[in-house]
Amino acid sequence: MTVTREVVLGEISGFTLPDGRSLGEADLVRALTVDGGTVRFVLEVADAAAARAIAPVEEEVRRRLLELPGIEKVQIVTTAAAGAAPARSSGGQGQAPSLKLGGHPTAQAGPQPIPGVRHIIAVGSGKGGVGKSTVTSNLAVSLARAGLKVGLLDADIYGPSQPQMMGVSERPASPDGQRIEPLHAHGVTMMSIGLMLKPGEAVVWRGPMLMGAMQQLLQQVMWGELDILLIDLPPGTGDVQLSLCQKAAVTGAIIVSTPQDVALLDARRAIDMFVKLKTPVLGMVENMSVYVCPNCGHEAHLFGHGGVRAEAEALGVPLLAEIPLQLEVRLAADSGRPIALDDGIVADAYADLARKLVGMGIV
Numbered sequence: 029m030t031v032t033r034e035v036v037l038g039e040i041s042g043f044t045l046p047d048g049r050s051l052g053e054a055d056l057v058r059a060l061t062v063d064g065g066t067v068r069f070v071l072e073v074a075d076a077a078a079a080r081a082i083a084p085v086e087e088e089v090r091r092r093l094l095e096l097p098g099i100e101k102v103q104i105v106t107t108a109a110a111g112a113a114p115a116r117s118s119g120g121q122g123q124a125p126s127l128k129l130g131g132h133p134t135a136q137a138g139p140q141p142i143p144g145v146r147h148i149i150a151v152g153s154g155k156g157g158v159g160k161s162t163v164t165s166n167l168a169v170s171l172a173r174a175g176l177k178v179g180l181l182d183a184d185i186y187g188p189s190q191p192q193m194m195g196v197s198e199r200p201a202s203p204d205g206q207r208i209e210p211l212h213a214h215g216v217t218m219m220s221i222g223l224m225l226k227p228g229e230a231v232v233w234r235g236p237m238l239m240g241a242m243q244q245l246l247q248q249v250m251w252g253e254l255d256i257l258l259i260d261l262p263p264g265t266g267d268v269q270l271s272l273c274q275k276a277a278v279t280g281a282i283i284v285s286t287p288q289d290v291a292l293l294d295a296r297r298a299i300d301m302f303v304k305l306k307t308p309v310l311g312m313v314e315n316m317s318v319y320v321c322p323n324c325g326h327e328a329h330l331f332g333h334g335g336v337r338a339e340a341e342a343l344g345v346p347l348l349a350e351i352p353l354q355l356e357v358r359l360a361a362d363s364g365r366p367i368a369l370d371d372g373i374v375a376d377a378y379a380d381l382a383r384k385l386v387g388m389g390i391v
């Protein structure tokens with residue numbers, strides 16, 4: 029059985045809520061997606077008390093969904109309606125963050141620069157898991173190694189991974205409850221939505237709340253003087269991309285893809301979105317390009333070869349880099365020390381990419 033959105037809705041609609049209504053009748057489920065083995069949705073309740081009352085039902089729902097074939101992860105976030113105190117997401121422990129992200133956006137006249145930040149570069153991908161966050165962290169440290177002042181904003185609201193990849197876990201401080209002090213790692217000034225959440229906590233915001241959160245991350249973080257701010261976007265073509273391009277004066281976007289056809293198809297959509305948002309596409313990066321056997325030096329193209337180059341040519345955008353597939357890349361990312369900090373073929377590929385951006389006059 030393929031688990032679709034409809035299958036999930038069918039499974040959960042009958043659960044009884046504390047007020048006696050069924051989940052289906054109460055119409056609380058929002059933004060339900062099934063992405064591979066992951067089910068995500070929001071339970072939108074009236075206020076924080078209702079959110080607390082619904083927690084046991086949420087657990088039963090989660091258990092039921094995890095019994096469905098192929099479902100490995102269920103992310104449920106309970107949100108209170110606008111104006112009410114925000115509820116914690118499922119699985120969270122302890123106190124809520126002192127700085128609340130995700131409020132409504134304030135009015136602003138078109139995309140704004142960030143004071144002190146010369147260039148904002150978005151790193152996007154059409155598909156999840158192609159290595160966009162890995163590319164962003166490695167590019168950030170390469171640019172920093174090249175002597176530039178670099179910032180990194182992890183705006184991957186649904187799966188922030190930069191804290192782990194950059195090896196930071198501190199909760200950012202605020203001197204006044206308004207401004208947010210960024211953290212520093214490997215010569216990069218960074219901030220992640222993940223640093224405002226408890227471990228394992230997920231956030232699902234939509235529309236205006238998402239826009240408000242993006243605006244806060246861009247404008248309330250004390251970025252200081254930066255040559256370049258890299259923004260690690262969620263995969264796909266959603267509200268975050270839209271918010272970013274509407275709120276911030278983005279210099280351009282880099283699209284990461286693997287050479288596989290399916291990833292390329294999605295990359296094309298991502299490029300099309302940036303074109304529609306009038307954000308220049310600076311080029312594409314092929315990640316997991318070639319696997320070089322560490323024992324015998326044999327080269328294998330696990331995800332195909334040359335796909336991104338051909339696509340970039342067809343779309344008339346530069347191919348900026350081909351990053352090899354290497355176990356060490358993942359190990360380095362998992363250990364919080366991006367591989368581009370050391371020397372080797374992957375670090376060289378990132379150094380080239382950094383040089384290309386500098387050569388393009390981007391930074």
Ligand SMILES: Nc1ncnc2c1ncn2[C@@H]1O[C@H](COP(=O)(O)OP(=O)(O)OP(=O)(O)O)[C@@H](O)[C@H]1O
Pocket residue numbers: 153155156157158159160161162163184187189262263315316317351352353354355356357358359361362
């Ligand atoms: N060149 C590479 N060689 C080996 N492993 C890699 C490479 N690039 C990325 N990875 C690994 O692949 C996994 C997915 O990478 P990453 O999280 O950067 O993808 P993503 O596109 O940002 O995904 P998502 O947007 O879904 O969060 C990670 O475990 C990462 O360490």
